[in-house]
């Protein structure tokens with residue numbers, strides 16, 4: 218009854234106004250799963266390939282008709298009749314059909330839409346919420362939300378070199394309380410930025426994008442907003458950064474163009490260590506660039522016992538890249554973005570490998586998102602304990618937080634909030 222009977226893809230629009238892929242998978246019993254595919258701006262070089270049309274006549278060349286056609290004209294036939302419950306076989310059939318290492322022929326955006334929609338259809342057939350279908354009886358840990366309240370880098374039109382400044386309410390009693398605390402700080406920050414004469418327009422992920430030049434300035438605003446709201450920085454609410462350094466690592470140096478300073482890898486590492494000394498920063502994502510493996514190794518040895526160091530571009534949710542990183546002493550945490558690898562099966566394998574090695578896992582959105590809330594369920598399903606999905610504004614971001622509020626309510630007394638157990642204990 219859970220055999221796949223129909224697969225249909227279409228081109229829809231994402232939160233940046235760019236086209237993306239949405240897929241419906243229908244099963245023989247009539248159950249339906251639907252998934253929309255996100256898209257990054259500061260992408261890792263080793264991500265699976267997002268197929269774009271390149272035809273300037275359509276959506277300024279950003280159309281995804283080729284990926285949509287790949288689903289409708291070839292993947293649909295390849296997975297028809299397969300059991301949606303057998304996720305590994307469905308994903309394996311698509312990987313084989315594509316035949317390339319980076320999913321470049323059919324597109325990782327085509328594969329991911331089918332992969333996630335298949336899981337959702339199977340969950341629907343069992344009348345189970347997605348988090349329960351994927352995670353089983355132990356799926357009851359609500360993640361700490363990392364809420365991105367100051368945007369910079371590739372996600373905003375301001376001078377900030379660092380891409381993301383986030384708050385994580387580790388001291389909350391529940392996920393719902395964490396979201397409430399975050400929204401309070403968000404509004405305090407809005408008032409204080411405005412009072413200081415800054416714009417309160419928002420960037421791609423819904424955080425403010427003020428004309429600040431340095432990470433210290435941004436962190437001071439964020440920490441002050443936590444205090445002024447009545448919370449203790451580092452204890453109630455801790456701070457997380459994603460400098461997304463691959464974006465400004467050029468010719469062997471970290472080129473802070475907004476700040477107007479070039480730092481060698483050693484100077485850049487000193488600078489990060491100083492930020493961790495001066496501010497309650499519990500986690501840094503991509504502190505070193507994807508190609509600066511020596512820098513990554515040195516920083517992990519230097520800061521890894523005090524700070525979560527999360528690999529995004531350096532791992533690309535790719536199990537083989539993660540294994541190499543574990544072997545080489547790179548990072549102590551991995552960011553997981555489903556579209557970096559392109560199937561649910563591979564995503565779950567990467568997470569399992571990280572957990573076995575004692576690496577923490579942060580489930581993540583992309584800067585281009587839709588109303589799809591799959592990652593909220595996957596965060597609970599995998600018990601990873603941390604999610605970053607933007608700010609407390611923009612429906613493409615709040616959709617995920619609101620889905621987690623619903624999941625927490627549904628779990629009732631079974632629900633546990635990850636809190637300080639997963640983040641902030643190292644300091």
Ligand SMILES: C=C(OP(=O)(O)O)C(=O)O
Nearest residue numbers: 257258259260582583584
């Ligand atoms: C979410 C991120 O941005 P993007 O989706 O643009 O890669 C990130 O770098 O972690």
Ligand SMILES: [Mg+2]
Nearest residue numbers: 459461502529
């Ligand atoms: Mg990142």
